[in-house]
Amino acid sequence: MPPLTDSRLFLRDDELDQSVGLILMAQRQLQAAAETARKGAGLSHSELDVLVGMRSFPGRTVGELRGQLCMTAPTFARVLGQLDGRALVRKQRGVVDGRRRQLYLSEAGEALMAAVTEALRGRLRAAYRIAGAENVAGARATLDALVTGDADG
Numbered sequence: 001m002p003p004l005t006d007s008r009l010f011l012r013d014d015e016l017d018q019s020v021g022l023i024l025m026a027q028r029q030l031q032a033a034a035e036t037a038r039k040g041a042g043l044s045h046s047e048l049d050v051l052v053g054m055r056s057f058p059g060r061t062v063g064e065l066r067g068q069l070c071m072t073a074p075t076f077a078r079v080l081g082q083l084d085g086r087a088l089v090r091k092q093r094g095v096v097d098g099r100r101r102q103l104y105l106s107e108a109g110e111a112l113m114a115a116v117t118e119a120l121r122g123r124l125r126a127a128y129r130i131a132g133a134e135n136v137a138g139a140r141a142t143l144d145a146l147v148t149g150d151a152d153g
Helices: 013-041 045-056 062-069 073-085 107-131 133-148
Strands: 089-093 101-105
Touching: 013 045, 013 107, 045 062, 045 073, 045 101, 045 107, 062 073, 062 101, 073 089, 101 107, 107 133
Parallel strands: none
Antiparallel strands: 089 101
């Protein structure tokens, strides 16, 4: 029988504050890595956010992606319309609910995002190498819990 472990996690406020600071600084570093590619592609910050979201989570509905990106409905609709006008996105009728539209990058959108995502991958790859393979799964689980709302509480 495996030994029982205490699954409770005790973190002091100063440790949580430091983690918040690190996450926000990491976000700025990733944004800086993508900035040159974003400008070269002629994308606004909001357009880049939507395209990254679509690349990371293909098939999300309009409402799901808008919620994850914390955009207002009018802003998301405007940005999606701009990307659609440039033929960078593809909308597909939902399988379960045909009224919902699932979002995907078009071939042109995939090509445009290749340079941006490569810059981000390089930055993240270097950080993961420093942290070590044993820490990658934990880091991903933590970030996933923050993004999906599972960490609300």
